[in-house]
Amino acid sequence: MNNFTFYSPTEFVFGKDVESKTGELCLKYGAKRVMIVYGGGSAERSGLLGRIRASLAGSGIEYCELGGVHPNPLDTKVREGITLAKEYNPDMILPVGGGSTIDTAKAIAVGYHYEGDFWDFYIGKAKPVKALPVGVVLTIPAAGSEGSGNTVITNVETKVKAGLRQPMILRPKFAVMNPELTLTLPEWQTASGISDMMAHILERYLSNTPGVQIGDRLAEGMLLAIMETAETLMANPDDYDARANIMWCGTIAHNDTCSLGRQEDWNSHAMEHEISAMYDVTHGAGLAVIFPAFLKYASSKNPGKVAQLAHRVLGIADSGDASADAYAGAEALKKWFHDVLHMPVTFAQLGIPNPNLDEMNMRLHRLKGEVLGGYMQLDAAATMEIYKLAM
Numbered sequence: 001m002n003n004f005t006f007y008s009p010t011e012f013v014f015g016k017d018v019e020s021k022t023g024e025l026c027l028k029y030g031a032k033r034v035m036i037v038y039g040g041g042s043a044e045r046s047g048l049l050g051r052i053r054a055s056l057a058g059s060g061i062e063y064c065e066l067g068g069v070h071p072n073p074l075d076t077k078v079r080e081g082i083t084l085a086k087e088y089n090p091d092m093i094l095p096v097g098g099g100s101t102i103d104t105a106k107a108i109a110v111g112y113h114y115e116g117d118f119w120d121f122y123i124g125k126a127k128p129v130k131a132l133p134v135g136v137v138l139t140i141p142a143a144g145s146e147g148s149g150n151t152v153i154t155n156v157e158t159k160v161k162a163g164l165r166q167p168m169i170l171r172p173k174f175a176v177m178n179p180e181l182t183l184t185l186p187e188w189q190t191a192s193g194i195s196d197m198m199a200h201i202l203e204r205y206l207s208n209t210p211g212v213q214i215g216d217r218l219a220e221g222m223l224l225a226i227m228e229t230a231e232t233l234m235a236n237p238d239d240y241d242a243r244a245n246i247m248w249c250g251t252i253a254h255n256d257t258c259s260l261g262r263q264e265d266w267n268s269h270a271m272e273h274e275i276s277a278m279y280d281v282t283h284g285a286g287l288a289v290i291f292p293a294f295l296k297y298a299s300s301k302n303p304g305k306v307a308q309l310a311h312r313v314l315g316i317a318d319s320g321d322a323s324a325d326a327y328a329g330a331e332a333l334k335k336w337f338h339d340v341l342h343m344p345v346t347f348a349q350l351g352i353p354n355p356n357l358d359e360m361n362m363r364l365h366r367l368k369g370e371v372l373g374g375y376m377q378l379d380a381a382a383t384m385e386i387y388k389l390a391m
């Protein structure tokens, strides 16, 4: 196991009606003037925003609002938010929504303190040293941004979707998580969220670091729990306990609990980000297309961890041939995404029958370098082979 530092200061407040504590929590973390950020209207329609405004007002907290965050959030909305924040001078940003809203809030939080263009942070031109505090009201279990130190934004002009990882300043101060808020999710979003959280675990599981049994077993346990619970939830979307388990899994899948002390991969995410940057698809659905293809490729190049996954999680008996078992595991995962989550598992099913793979692959390597490192070394020919396996 490698050395690590784990800083996870987020207070998670979980369960029914907990959104009524939002005002109290803002005060606890020193906020008296808050900027609410939300998406395309689901939080307004469900009445949640009304309850959040009432909770803030009840605690004597002033607020301004920025709505209209787009899924696969855009730099243009971040810029609008930074301008508003510089006028209003909030002492906390409060996203009410999912990963897109939270990531926009985090981008505003770092951009507020910076004289230059916030995008510099996302392309490695500058490193943020401080951020406004962020408190979260989560409405969809998926991206895990409520517990992560990450934010992912798409630049409209360059069509680059890029991430910033700064756990020391970007992990939220608190996250309000009421599973009942997820009852209004369309099946597509519930399922895409489940696919995304599974991918977050798998990106960490695919590691060459030896001696990391705790991370492996946590990851396997979480994957098994997610798969079991997802089967219940897809059959009965109103099951509170299933909603609750999935919501908490989404957080621990991505707050680094199962990746401490080990090399991580993240190349499936990098490959998917190019798909959503070019075709604006739902992130979790893009991952359901890419991940099985990635595992298939790995089955011939570095099958060890994939075979272990196949044996311990995906119900494949140990045949003594790691490569064959890894391939069978990749097929089993693809079938599960398709049969249980009703996710697309090919580009065509994702609504892109003729993807421009050359452009996608060129953009991937322009952003990430000639060779993507991690579980495998992937040059342009390798990533193209993976994209083709997803056709």
Ligand code: NZQ
Binding pocket: 038, 039, 040, 041, 042, 043, 069, 070, 071, 072, 073, 097, 098, 099, 100, 101, 103, 139, 140, 141, 142, 143, 144, 145, 148, 149, 150, 151, 152, 181, 182, 183, 184, 185, 186, 189, 193, 196, 254, 269, 283, 284
């Ligand atoms: O915008 P509104 O109207 O709120 O509707 C949203 C949106 O259309 C809807 N929704 C959310 N909660 C709802 C609801 N509809 C009904 N009832 C509710 N309770 O769901 C749609 C998707 O929302 P979004 O915030 O985009 O979902 P998600 O949490 O999946 O976030 C995806 C984004 O997060 C990034 C992805 O790349 C993508 O841009 N990621 C962020 C990460 C991070 N910061 O750590 C890690 C992830 O790997 C991921 O890359």
Ligand code: ZN
Binding pocket: 143, 196, 197, 199, 200, 269, 283
């Ligand atoms: Zn993800």
